Amino acid sequence: MPVYKAPLRDMKFLLNDVFDYPAHYQRLASGENATPDIVDAILTECGRFCEEVLSPLYQTGDEEGCTLDNGQVTTPGGYRDAYEQYVSGGWQGLSAPEAFGGQGLPASMGLLKQEMMGTANWSFSMYPGLSLGAMNTIFLHGDEQQKQTFLIPLTEGRWAGTMCLTEPQCGTDLGQVKTRAEPQSDGSYRLTGTKIFISSGEHDLTENIVHIVLARLPEAPKGTRGISLFIVPKFLPDAEGGVGERNAVSCGALEKKMGIKASATCVMNFDGATGFLIGPENEGLDCMFTFMNTARIGTAIQGVGPAELSYQWALAYARERRSMRALSGKKDPEEVADTIIHHADVRRMLLTQKAIAEGGRAMLYYAARLADHMVEGLTEGDDRKAEKYDDKLGFLTPILKGFLTEMGCEAANLGVQVFGGHGYIREHGMEQIVRDTRIATLYEGTTGIQALDLLGRKVLLMTRGGAVRDFTLKIANFARKQLTDKRLRPYALELIKLTGQWNLLTVRIMLAARKERDLVSAAANDFLMYSGYVTMAYMWLRQATAAVDRLDNGGEESEAFYRAKLATTEFYFERLLPRAQSHATSMLSPTRTLMQLEPDHMAFTG
Amino acid sequence: MPVYKAPLRDMKFLLNDVFDYPAHYQRLASGENATPDIVDAILTECGRFCEEVLSPLYQTGDEEGCTLDNGQVTTPGGYRDAYEQYVSGGWQGLSAPEAFGGQGLPASMGLLKQEMMGTANWSFSMYPGLSLGAMNTIFLHGDEQQKQTFLIPLTEGRWAGTMCLTEPQCGTDLGQVKTRAEPQSDGSYRLTGTKIFISSGEHDLTENIVHIVLARLPEAPKGTRGISLFIVPKFLPDAEGGVGERNAVSCGALEKKMGIKASATCVMNFDGATGFLIGPENEGLDCMFTFMNTARIGTAIQGVGPAELSYQWALAYARERRSMRALSGKKDPEEVADTIIHHADVRRMLLTQKAIAEGGRAMLYYAARLADHMVEGLTEGDDRKAEKYDDKLGFLTPILKGFLTEMGCEAANLGVQVFGGHGYIREHGMEQIVRDTRIATLYEGTTGIQALDLLGRKVLLMTRGGAVRDFTLKIANFARKQLTDKRLRPYALELIKLTGQWNLLTVRIMLAARKERDLVSAAANDFLMYSGYVTMAYMWLRQATAAVDRLDNGGEESEAFYRAKLATTEFYFERLLPRAQSHATSMLSPTRTLMQLEPDHMAFTG
Known part of the structure; x- marks a missing residue:
């Protein structure tokens, strides 16, 4: 079985040669401790953990999967031990505030960690990953007591967290959420409803699980503006902050899935479970999406x-x-x-x-x-x-x-x-x-939702194309500086051309969408993919630029590495980037090419 | 669980309105019995079998999979019964010669059957599908006795067949085949070796299994010109053509696969198994590929x-x-x-x-x-x-x-x-x-092999571009006739443009490949995909042309169907066909964009 090797050489190239993270960290308050030596040590140590502990569990976790027995979920063999090592290494709090038990390093350090863990073993990485979602929500919207009670054990990794959004009738369209929350005399709430697709909803890795749950208060407005956010712990904390009474939230079933089988995807039943409001009433979606x-x-x-x-x-x-x-x-x-x-x-x-x-x-x-x-x-x-x-x-x-x-x-x-x-x-x-x-x-x-978020919301509605203008200006300015180097010039020219095209496409869609609202949805996927190819081209020019600079200024010891960057840049521009043009063509296709067929005429039998 | 509905409306549109199969069958000797009524009855009956018998076994077959116990393979529940119905319906011999127990219908009827069966339940359809391979080989290269002994029970479906090509060290590169065949004094051979990825290598659907096996005679030339073809039955036929002595061929293991789990993919061990030479010595590969x-x-x-x-x-x-x-x-x-x-x-x-x-x-x-x-x-x-x-x-x-x-x-x-x-x-x-x-x-x-076969062999080596010239001429001639109809004109124009481009691309590759042999492999995938998009565009114009003709000439009862064909043609030309252009761009990219990196410089660690 092949094993994962942390691509530290490439990571350091990006951090040091391309994006100058050392200078970036110096400018951050949280970057004080993120000196090059510390960053290096953390990457090496995290890489070792991923290579030696997580990677060997990748295939076995898939074979074994998770099992549900009498409400208890058992993770695959080796997961508990790996998680213990993860906790004892202090990894969960890497980028969390020191005030709540974290190491206070920049958020980007947490992403580097997540990248390595997720590459070595995505299923495993979902358990701490979901906890991060709960931690962020409580950090931003919880009151002081909620932070003391829940955030500290989550940051330590002793407890895990989940995000309970989806219900059988709705995933994307959260305005349809039905789970109810009834206020109690003691200020708490009783939650009743069913959530599905809850990653890490139940497992055996931690002594407690903190669910962040979307639910409706009685007489809340219909739709998205009537949803509030609640903390519903598996075990209610006792007076000392330990694990107290079992709460009425339980795993009803595990989904059988195509993959990520070592990640427990749960149907969660809330049967009058005790919950605590977090953030303002009826603003749960905003809080969730912060x-x-x-x-x-x-x-x-x-x-x-x-x-x-x-x-x-x-x-x-x-x-x-x-x-x-x-x-x-x-x-x-x-x-x-x-x-x-x-x-x-x-x-x-x-x-x-x-x-x-x-x-x-x-x-x-x-x-x-x-x-x-x-x-x-x-x-x-x-x-x-x-x-x-x-x-x-x-x-x-x-x-x-x-x-x-x-x-x-x-x-x-x-x-x-x-x-x-x-x-x-x-x-x-x-x-x-x-x-x-x-x-x-x-x-x-889904990709469709991302595409609509990008084109419909971020580009058209919120900025009237300004987001594209700003980003392409940045790209073009960078590219222009590289025109003088003949190794970079063809890529820089191509990229400058694409920034113009990206703006033009945006304007044409904006104008056409005034007449046909559906056009935004019709063009969204092509626009997303086009944007992705151009953004990635910008990233390859940035890498090629850094490689050229290192080759010219004393990077001899890694010459082959830098030359490989140039070769891969050429490959990308010659063989992948042309796909952007097919997206550019089809995104301007009239809406009728998608919408003219009556739903009843999409298929004929007999 | 959703169920399969045979798309008979679309199939008949293609057969009758687009490709005029009734006239085609009239011109074929084997088409005598393929009258429109018979074809219709066969499609309806086959559709019913696929909808009612095969479709319900699609998901259960995946869940259960095949099991191997003591050399015996058990197919999922319901498969034996479904296969019996298949045999008693006479489906296996649909397109096989009447002389060997078939129904003697045209080969295309067999493909229509395979399409429906394969759509309803691909795994199931592989068992009779592999038999067809064995039948074809024996029909073309077997002697009269081999045909009598093996072809008749295969055609009836009482016996099944396999094709044993792949070995652990080689799949594509069959010149590396190591399985040995030693001649015996009685004119038979003893085969020794291991074959892998043998679909339907062992199962419980039939009383016998006829393996067609690639192996080397002693002192055969190295490589592809030293491989012969053998018939190796699971049970040796007895004097009456029934099932006799058990042969020394057995299933050593079932592969665990991503999918098609109801299809038994076997490791087959030949331990001095008795085999019979089929076709000339050392020309096994040619026979196999007929x-x-x-x-x-x-x-x-x-x-x-x-x-x-x-x-x-x-x-x-x-x-x-x-x-x-x-x-x-x-x-x-x-x-x-x-x-x-x-x-x-x-x-x-x-x-x-x-x-x-x-x-x-x-x-x-x-x-x-x-x-x-x-x-x-x-x-x-x-x-x-x-x-x-x-x-x-x-x-x-x-x-x-x-x-x-x-x-x-x-x-x-x-x-x-x-x-x-x-x-x-x-x-x-x-x-x-x-x-x-x-x-x-x-x-x-693989797709890579298909691409190389298309560009390297069929287009460049065998016809020096002639295959593209002939096919595009046919397309262009057809398209030109549609220029006068304004509903078809834009598609016809686009297609005429593409036929020119296809030839131009072929010539440019041909010229460039003289200097750089690797270019053929470098361009092959893009050339294949480009060819596919253009060929499919031709098929959509053919369908649109037929739809327009029916709309103008009394197709009112199916107006919505024909209009849907026109709408889908427009969708294809506007939103999928543009992809051909990105392939056209990248296929002409220089070979160095793929080959300049040293294999040792493809990745760096540490």
């Missing part, structure tokens, strides 16, 4: 992770498997056949994976800097600063989440393809990556 | 089938599931939300599935006419005729198999996407379609 942009960077990791993992394994296989001869002549004449890495079509698949993994990682790290500033604003209570960076992030996150998770699926499927028929066999692990990553375009807002 | 083009149309069905099945289920869901409001205004104001079919992005996904299913079906039926002529040539011993049509098929089949199976994966994934998070849950069946169809781009020659 950290959404940061959380969605987390989900975007699930595009990069599978690309990286599948690439590592496919590359190893392509270096070993022998089949046929290279068209340009025998490479290993003494062997029965050449290794398949010498076939150009295999290279195409491998380089596509590599370009997605490394280009996607760059997109994550680019956004993570903004997340650091946004979180700093929140932590300091500087609302303007938080909003400013949240707006920048708000434009990028649907691109990251929507585009990268789609690309992650492509990369994982290519990994199977490199293995040929062997890729279809479970023992090789390649098909598991496909099954696991397939969830990424569905949860936390 | 029917390959026809067989590959069969595999191309696995692109169309999942698109159809996934579309049927996704459409039903989209008509029921309610979420949010349509951007153009409420559609069901009295309900809590609109059904999701009113969202343009959902329409985009559904129409993509529909365009792939119906466009792909047209490609199959177009090729199936050629297969009828090819098989007629073979049956009549008219080698020139057989070769002429095999050449035409030889150009189309890599496009069909390569392109359609890739598109089938896309369509199946869109079906999951329409279901949102529910698509990831096994009970809805959508994720199973993704898992099942994922094999299609891997077996019977």
Whole structure:
């Protein structure tokens, strides 16, 4: 079985050479302790944990899955021990405020950790990942007592958390939520209803589980403006903050899924469970979505992770498997056949994976800097600063989440393809990556929702194209500076051309959508994918620029690494970026091409 | 659980209105009995069998899978009974010669049957499907006694067959085959070796299994020219042609796979098993591949089938599931939300599935006419005729198999996407379609192999571009005739433009490949996908032309059906066909963009 190797070389290149994180951290209050040495030590240690502890549980967790017996969920063998190591390493509080037991490091450090964990073992990483969602919600909207009671054990990892949004009749359309919350005389509430698709809803990793639940107060307004947020712990805390009485919330069933089988996806029944209001009445959705942009960077990791993992394994296989001869002549004449890495079509698949993994990682790290500033604003209570960076992030996150998770699926499927028929066999692990990553375009807002959020909300409604103008200006300014270097000039020119086209497409959609509202939904997917390809092109130019700079200024010891960056940039611009043009063409197609058929005429039988 | 409905309306449209099968069958010797009434009755009856018998076993077969116990493989519950009904219906011999117990109908009728069976339940359809491979091989290369002994029970379906090619060290590169065949004094051979990935290698559906096996004679030349073909039955036939002594061939293991779990994928051990040479010594590969083009149309069905099945289920869901409001205004104001079919992005996904299913079906039926002529040539011993049509098929089949199976994966994934998070849950069946169809781009020659076969062999080596010239001439001639109808004119113009581009791209690759041999492999995938998009565009113009003709000439009773064809044609040309241009751009990219990186520099750790 192949194993995960933390791609530290690439991570450090992005942190140090491309995005200058050392300087970035110096400017952050939370960056005081994030010195290069500390960052290095943390990455190394986290990488070791992921390689040695999480990676070996990747396939066994899939085979075993989770089991439900008498309301108790058992995680696969090795998960409890791995989680204990995770807690004792203090990993859960890495980016959490020191006031609540965290290490107070920048948010981006937490994302680096999540990337490595999620790549080594996505299912495992979901348990602490969901806790982060609960922690963020309580940190931002909880009162002091709620923070003391719930946030500290969550930060330590002793307790875990969940986000309970979805119900059988609604996922995206949360205005349809039916779960009820009845106020009690003691100030608490009794919650009744059913939630589905609750990741980590029940498990055996922690002594308590803190559910963050969307529910309706009696006589709350209909729709999205009548939903409030509640903390519903599995065990009610006792007077000393320990684990007290069992609450009336329980796991009714585990979903049988395509993948991420080691992650417990629960139907949760609330049978008059005791809950505590968090945040203002009827503003639950706003509270839930405060950290959404940061959380969605987390989900975007699930595009990069599978690309990286599948690439590592496919590359190893392509270096070993022998089949046929290279068209340009025998490479290993003494062997029965050449290794398949010498076939150009295999290279195409491998380089596509590599370009997605490394280009996607760059997109994550680019956004993570903004997340650091946004979180700093929140932590300091500087609302303007938080909003400013949240707006920048708000434009990028649907691109990251929507585009990268789609690309992650492509990369994982290519990994199977490199293995040929062997890729279809479970023992090789390649098909598991496909099954696991397939969830990424569905949860936390489907690709369709990301696309609508990007085009309909962030670009058209909120900024009338301003978000695209601002971002493309940044890209074009950067690209213009590279025109003088002949190694970078073709990419810079192409990118400048694309920034113009991106604005033009935005304006044309804006004008057309005034007449046809449906056009926004009709164009959204193509617009999202187009935006993703251009953003990734920008990231490849940034990487190529850094590589050129290092090659010219003393990077000899890593010359091959930097040259590989230039080669991959060329591959990306020549062989993946052209896809943007097919999206540009089809996004301007009239709405009628989608809507003219009556629903009744979509199929005919007999 | 949703069920399969045979798309008879669409099938008859293609057969009668688009490709004029009634006239085609009149011209075939084997078409004498294929009168419109008979064809209609067969399609209806086959559809009923697929809907009522095979479809209900689709999900249960996946859940149960096959089991191996003490060398015996047990298929999932219901499979034996379904197979008995299949045999007693005489379905296996539908297109087989009457001389060996078949019904002697045209080959295309067999493909229509396979399409319906494969769509309703791909795993089940593999058992009789593999038998067809064995039947074809014995029919073409067996001596009279072999035909009497093996072909008759295979045609009746009493016995089943397999094709044993792959070994652990080789799949594509069959020159590496190691299985040995030692001649015996009685004229038989003893085979020793291990074959893997043998579909239907062992099961409980039939009283005997006839393996067609690639193996090496002693002192055979190395490589592909030293491989011979053998018949190795599970039970040696006794003097009366019944089941005699157990042969030394056995199933050593069942593979655990991503999907098609109800299909037994076996490791087969040959431990001095008795075999009979079929065809000339050392020409086994040629014999094996005689029917390959026809067989590959069969595999191309696995692109169309999942698109159809996934579309049927996704459409039903989209008509029921309610979420949010349509951007153009409420559609069901009295309900809590609109059904999701009113969202343009959902329409985009559904129409993509529909365009792939119906466009792909047209490609199959177009090729199936050629297969009828090819098989007629073979049956009549008219080698020139057989070769002429095999050449035409030889150009189309890599496009069909390569392109359609890739598109089938896309369509199946869109079906999951329409279901949102529910698509990831096994009970809805959508994720199973993704898992099942994922094999299609891997077996019977990966997409990469199809691409190389198309560009390297069929287009460049064998015809120096002539195959593209001939086919595009046919397309352009057809398109030119439609220029006068304003409903068809834009598509005809676009298609004429594309035929020119297709030739130009071919010439440019041909010239460039003289200098760089690797370029053929570097361009192959893009060339394949480009060819697929253009071929499918041709099929949509053919369908639109037939629809216009029927609308103008008395097709009122099906007006909505024909209008839907025109709407789907417009969708295809506006929203899918633009992708061809991104392939056109990247296929001309220099080889160095794939090959310049040293294999050792593809990844860096530490």
